[in-house]
Amino acid sequence: MSLFHRVSLDPLEKEWLKSCAVGNMAAQRRLLAQEPGLVLKKDFITFTALHWAAKHGREDAVDMMLHSGADVNVRSGYTALHLASIHGHQDVVQTLINTHNAKTSIRDYHGKMAVQYWSGSTDVFDKPESQSGGRCVRRRRxxxxxxxxxxxxxxxxxxxxxxxxxxxxxxxxxxxxxxxx
Structure with a gap:
């Protein structure tokens, strides 16, 4: 008897996870239009589509997932920000932080924040200070x-x-x- 039980996936879910793992944007768009709830599905490693997109440096897929209702700070051991940092995808890191307000203080299961995996300049983890047009701008003191x-x-x-x-x-x-x- 195997320690790992075979779990059969819904064919749509299986196609979704497969297209996310390989970065097939056309299939992802088609499947999301068919079933918007797929954006929240996790694979057996507990990666969501957002995690796969961040891991592969697919900024367009990251944007699509987040505009489709994915949680930017969902953690499956790592957040999408951790994975983009580990794999050196600076534009994805900046998009997650600056456009989608990813939290930089979340720790993974090893107790590390995403910046601790980053090998480049840590300036990419700082939000640019924008001009406040009536909005509250948070600045470092x-x-x-x-x-x-x-x-x-x-x-x-x-x-x-x-x-x-x-x-x-x-x-x-x-x-x-x-x-x-």
């Missing part, structure tokens, strides 16, 4: 912290080490540490 100066001195006569922390005066120039919140 920068807080500056002055680093204290440290004075280490040794007294030869008494054989002691003295350690002093000093806050630099506001008027002098000093090193600063920028923290982005």
């Amino acid at each position: 920068t807080q500056r912290y002055a680093l204290p100066s440290l004075l280490l001195s040794r007294s030869r006569s008494q054989g002691q080490l003295n350690l002093e922390f000093r806050t630099p005066p506001q008027s002098c120039s000093h090193d600063a540490l920028d923290l982005h919140v």
Whole structure:
């Protein structure tokens, strides 16, 4: 007896998953028009059509899936953003984040965020700051912290080490540490 039970798929579902795995957009469009609920179906690995499109770098398929009701942050071990990052598809990463508001803070089952798989510049994970035409634009806040100066001195006569922390005066120039919140 096998540990893996054979599960028969509906023929439409089988064709859908197959077309998603190979990136056949014409078949995907035809099948979605026939049955819109297919966009939410998962294969045996638990990938959705969105996952397959992100993995293969198919920006057009990613857009189609998301406009057809797919959840941009659905997780099957990985999100679509994780898969696009792992496979180095910068345009898909940018589309997921900038156009479809994919969450960059979601961790996969290994505890990693998508940016941790990215081998290029992590700037692609930053949303561009757009001009607010009456809308609320979320920006990073920068807080500056002055680093204290440290004075280490040794007294030869008494054989002691003295350690002093000093806050630099506001008027002098000093090193600063920028923290982005």
